[in-house]
Amino acid sequence: MNGSHRYERWSGRLGGRRWVWPAIVRVGVRLASKRASTRLILLASTGFVVASCAIFYILSILEALGNRPEFNELYGVVQVLLGVDLRGLARMGEHREALWRMVFMIMLKGQLACAMVVIAQVGPGLIANDLRSRALPIYFSKPITPLTYLLGKWAVVAAFIGTVTLLPNLASLMLGTLMTGGLGSWGQTLGLAWDLVVLDVGIMIVGGAVILTLSAANADRRYVTVGWLALCLLPMVAQGVLDDALPSKSTQGFLGSVSPYRDVTVLADWLFDMEAAYEGMALPSGAAKSVLSHSVDPVYPAVVLAAVTLFAAMLCYRRVMRMSRAAATL
Amino acid sequence: MTEILHCRDLVKQYGSITALKGITLSIEPGVVGLLGPNGAGKSTLISVLLGQVPATSGRARVLGFSIRRQRRQIRRRIGFVPENDCLIPGLSGAGYVHYAGRLAGMSHADAMQRAHEVLDYVGLGEARYRPAEQYSSGMKQRLKLAQALVHDPDVLFLDEPTNGMDPEGRQLMLSLITDLGRAGISLLISSHLLPDVERVCQRVVIMGNGEVLATGDIEQLRRPHPTLYTVNFEGSGEALRQSLAKRRVAVQSQAERVVTVELPAPETQTLILEAAREAGAPIRGLHPRRSSLEEAFMAAIQGQQNR
Amino acid sequence: MAVIELDGLSKWYGEVIGLNNVTVSVGGGITGLVGPNGAGKSTLMKLATGQLHPSAGTIRVLGRRVWDNPSVLSQIGYCPEGDVFWPEITGRRFVQFLARLSGLAGAAARSAAREAIEQTGMTEHMDRPIRGYSKGMRQRIKIAQALAPRPRLLILDEPLAGTDPVARHELTELFRRLAADGVDILISSHILHEVEALTQQMLMIAHGRIVAEGELRTVRRHMQGRPHAIRVVADDPRRLAAELSQIESVTGLRITEPDTLIIETTLPEQIYDCLGELILHDQMKVREIAAADAGLEAVYDYLTRGSALG
Numbered sequence: 001m002n003g004s005h006r007y008e009r010w011s012g013r014l015g016g017r018r019w020v021w022p023a024i025v026r027v028g029v030r031l032a033s034k035r036a037s038t039r040l041i042l043l044a045s046t047g048f049v050v051a052s053c054a055i056f057y058i059l060s061i062l063e064a065l066g067n068r069p070e071f072n073e074l075y076g077v078v079q080v081l082l083g084v085d086l087r088g089l090a091r092m093g094e095h096r097e098a099l100w101r102m103v104f105m106i107m108l109k110g111q112l113a114c115a116m117v118v119i120a121q122v123g124p125g126l127i128a129n130d131l132r133s134r135a136l137p138i139y140f141s142k143p144i145t146p147l148t149y150l151l152g153k154w155a156v157v158a159a160f161i162g163t164v165t166l167l168p169n170l171a172s173l174m175l176g177t178l179m180t181g182g183l184g185s186w187g188q189t190l191g192l193a194w195d196l197v198v199l200d201v202g203i204m205i206v207g208g209a210v211i212l213t214l215s216a217a218n219a220d221r222r223y224v225t226v227g228w229l230a231l232c233l234l235p236m237v238a239q240g241v242l243d244d245a246l247p248s249k250s251t252q253g254f255l256g257s258v259s260p261y262r263d264v265t266v267l268a269d270w271l272f273d274m275e276a277a278y279e280g281m282a283l284p285s286g287a288a289k290s291v292l293s294h295s296v297d298p299v300y301p302a303v304v305l306a307a308v309t310l311f312a313a314m315l316c317y318r319r320v321m322r323m324s325r326a327a328a329t330l
Numbered sequence: 331m332t333e334i335l336h337c338r339d340l341v342k343q344y345g346s347i348t349a350l351k352g353i354t355l356s357i358e359p360g361v362v363g364l365l366g367p368n369g370a371g372k373s374t375l376i377s378v379l380l381g382q383v384p385a386t387s388g389r390a391r392v393l394g395f396s397i398r399r400q401r402r403q404i405r406r407r408i409g410f411v412p413e414n415d416c417l418i419p420g421l422s423g424a425g426y427v428h429y430a431g432r433l434a435g436m437s438h439a440d441a442m443q444r445a446h447e448v449l450d451y452v453g454l455g456e457a458r459y460r461p462a463e464q465y466s467s468g469m470k471q472r473l474k475l476a477q478a479l480v481h482d483p484d485v486l487f488l489d490e491p492t493n494g495m496d497p498e499g500r501q502l503m504l505s506l507i508t509d510l511g512r513a514g515i516s517l518l519i520s521s522h523l524l525p526d527v528e529r530v531c532q533r534v535v536i537m538g539n540g541e542v543l544a545t546g547d548i549e550q551l552r553r554p555h556p557t558l559y560t561v562n563f564e565g566s567g568e569a570l571r572q573s574l575a576k577r578r579v580a581v582q583s584q585a586e587r588v589v590t591v592e593l594p595a596p597e598t599q600t601l602i603l604e605a606a607r608e609a610g611a612p613i614r615g616l617h618p619r620r621s622s623l624e625e626a627f628m629a630a631i632q633g634q635q636n637r
Numbered sequence: 638m639a640v641i642e643l644d645g646l647s648k649w650y651g652e653v654i655g656l657n658n659v660t661v662s663v664g665g666g667i668t669g670l671v672g673p674n675g676a677g678k679s680t681l682m683k684l685a686t687g688q689l690h691p692s693a694g695t696i697r698v699l700g701r702r703v704w705d706n707p708s709v710l711s712q713i714g715y716c717p718e719g720d721v722f723w724p725e726i727t728g729r730r731f732v733q734f735l736a737r738l739s740g741l742a743g744a745a746a747r748s749a750a751r752e753a754i755e756q757t758g759m760t761e762h763m764d765r766p767i768r769g770y771s772k773g774m775r776q777r778i779k780i781a782q783a784l785a786p787r788p789r790l791l792i793l794d795e796p797l798a799g800t801d802p803v804a805r806h807e808l809t810e811l812f813r814r815l816a817a818d819g820v821d822i823l824i825s826s827h828i829l830h831e832v833e834a835l836t837q838q839m840l841m842i843a844h845g846r847i848v849a850e851g852e853l854r855t856v857r858r859h860m861q862g863r864p865h866a867i868r869v870v871a872d873d874p875r876r877l878a879a880e881l882s883q884i885e886s887v888t889g890l891r892i893t894e895p896d897t898l899i900i901e902t903t904l905p906e907q908i909y910d911c912l913g914e915l916i917l918h919d920q921m922k923v924r925e926i927a928a929a930d931a932g933l934e935a936v937y938d939y940l941t942r943g944s945a946l947g
Binding site: 007008009027030133134135145 | 382384402403409410412419420434435436444447450477478479513515
């Protein structure tokens with residue numbers, strides 16, 4: 001049991017800073033993946049891929065069919081029964097891109113819910129556990145900067161958010177293109193891919209910054225979890241109240257940007273240029289309104305989210321700086 | 331010989347409390363004990379030297395690097411064994427030490443090899459694959475030592491390394507520390523357990539109330555007194571006393587079966603043995619008085635209080 | 638008069654054995670309880686303070702059963718291991734409250750608390766919340782709550798852990814004074830030299846069994862199969878070794894330093910006498926003669942290691 005031999009010195013080299021934060025990410029991801037419920041959600045997010053691809057496939061079939069006059073009568077019947085203008089839909093071959101974007105927008109709502117849950121599972125412990133188990137002196141007696149520490153921790157939660165948002169989206173796009181011939185031109189496909197990346201990375205940044213700040217605020221991750229869920233859900237309730245109570249003119253500015261869910265969806269709509277898409281498809285105005293979110297000027301949500309993110313990032317950084325200094329006496 | 335540590339008028343204030351009141355200290359390579367009552371500033375001094383807490387004023391260099399501007403270089407060359415558990419829940423012992431190596435900047439392969447080497451050294455065998463939370467307190471201490479050694483530092487700071495360990499664990503820890511000292515690593519050990527410090531350290535620094543009260547060589551402290559001796563005996567204390575007095579050996583104090591005496595001159599211990607034979611009080615022990623670290627410590631603290 | 642009596646006492650937790658068929662009698666004065674981690678020290682103390690019920694056998698403290706017996710419990714002061722506080726209340730309130738739990742009424746509790754706090758040197762800090770206390774201060778306030786009801790028996794589980802040398806010195810003096818005043822103390826500690834400085838009465842425990850009890854010297858003497866080691870520091874150890882090698886009871890001679898000789902013998906008293914004669918006869922210069930392994934640390938080592946090997 002006793003170490004019997006003498007101490008041996010080591011003659012290797014220590015690398016630069018760039019090697020360190022991947023180690024933090026790796027350990028963080030490994031520890032967070034141990035929870036069965038987390039793995040379940042990650043698995044469930046493949047549902048987005050399945051759903052999207054199924055819809056893409058159905059749309060492509062409808063397009064193909066729609067060009068055949070034999071089905072005109074069928075369409076007439078469906079129109080009377082369901083009120084859906086299938087012929088109109090079938091003509092939308094030229095609007096395939098807009099339709100695909102719409103699909104992603106619909107998926108977005110589910111993904112935001114998944115992301116909220118995943119963040120609630122993975123995020124709170126990130127810094128809070130280090131606080132509670134007093135692991136900070138170990139981190140900050142090593143040659144790392146507080147920035148490295150934060151970046152590593154952020155990357156852990158970002159990885160999980162990405163797995164339920166970005167990964168399914170890009171997979172859907174790729175598989176959908178393979179299955180149905182895609183959007184027609186590389187430019188369109190890459191454009192859509194780029195918009196997806198921007199949207200999802202944006203979610204990772206905002207969500208990650210907020211949860212990290214909360215996690216750094218309290219050593220008990222259960223309080224952080226409650227705080228996070230409260231921060232996500234209560235503003236939605238508040239927004240609902242405001243929408244009902246105030247005339248619609250007043251809720252097009254900041255008062256309409258209280259709910260983070262709304263902020264993200266409004267900005268997504270703007271990013272994906274959904275308004276133009278709907279106009280192009282000449283959908284009846286009622287349909288457009290129901291799919292398009294509440295008409296808020298996207299500038300306001302952008303300002304709100306940017307402010308929240310910057311504020312959170314600043315708070316978090318300062319808190320970690322302070323923790324790194326007080327580390328030895330914790 | 332380059333010193334490992336050098337401070338000049340180091341001051342640290344927390345609001346209205348001055349934790350360090352102008353420390354000027356220079357430490358040569360070796361094993362050094364840092365002693366002091368609670369609140370003396372030992373932990374603060376270590377945090378400042380590690381660059382974890384910025385000093386209010388004054389200068390300090392560790393291994394030649396400035397604590398203000400070259401903190402990362404300092405941390406590359408030093409290891410820190412903290413007092414608290416400081417584990418990362420969910421990691422095994424091996425995972426933990428490997429992680430520490432990566433944090434120190436080692437590559438994945440280097441960290442893996444070195445982690446296992448160091449775990450062998452501290453004597454954590456199969457246990458290294460078990461979750462670290464399940465370790466006994468002795469094993470946790472050794473694990474912390476391992477994570478501090480993984481990147482082969484030149485200096486180790488240890489905060490209460492034998493705290494709460496049972497005697498066997500303490501022996502093991504102290505023998506590891508002694509071996510590290512022999513291997514050329516310098517160690518700065520902050521501890522309340524004076525006998526442990528006496529055993530492994532070559533020098534001590536005694537702090538009190540934010541100041542350095544005394545520094546000294548352990549050897550110097552423990553030098554045997556030339557003429558004061560403690561004698562254990564069996565039999566009649568009175569008879570022994572008289573025989574000693576006949577030989578001009580002064581009796582300082584007497585308890586049951588133990589007497590402390592002063593010899594008339596150095597190297598005249600045989601007088602005691604003669605007296606014992608004459609008095610029919612067989613000797614069971616003969617020890618020269620040695621200052622203990624405890625006495626020096628108390629004297630230093632008293633000295634400060636009397637000021 | 639036995640203060641704590643155990644008779645065939647066993648305690649197990651599911652499959653894990655805490656104490657195994659222990660029969661021992663702890664007398665008055667200060668008794669040191671030593672043993673490796675997990676040996677059963679805390680179990681024994683919890684049994685003696687009525688916190689645990691024996692799985693088999695009996696335990697009597699101050700002559701009476703302890704379980705569910707407030708009249709005995711109010712005469713025992715217990716200082717447990719670890720952090721056992723409500724961090725928000727002040728030290729003074731903490732001690733007062735626990736004094737009242739021991740049966741003291743309002744004013745008596747308050748004055749007893751004050752006195753106990755003063756005895757442990759915490760008067761300066763008593764009105765601050767425990768949350769702000771250092772480790773050593775927490776230990777002292779724990780000891781204060783044990784002292785407040787002026788118990789006849791003190792059971793202290795690692796009372797000096799984490800205290801600085803100054804506080805340790807003061808507390809050791811306090812224990813000595815209390816013992817001189819007639820309080821019996823059972824103190825468990827890992828810091829062997831401190832236990833040894835306080836008392837020569839030992840209770841050594843390993844793997845749930847008693848491996849030694851009684852006065853340290855007697856224990857050492859009765860350790861069969863362990864030759865005693867005597868250290869001699871002299872100018873010419875080799876000459877001494879040569880002379881001693883003739884003696885039958887000498888089983889080993891080792892020169893560990895240029896001036897140090899370790900003699901292993903089955904009859905230490907004989908060797909001491911021989912040493913005296915030899916030194917005087919040959920007029921050798923000798924600076925130290927000491928038992929090298931009769932101290933608590935050595936005895937502990939022998940007994941607990943041996944115990945592990947069964």
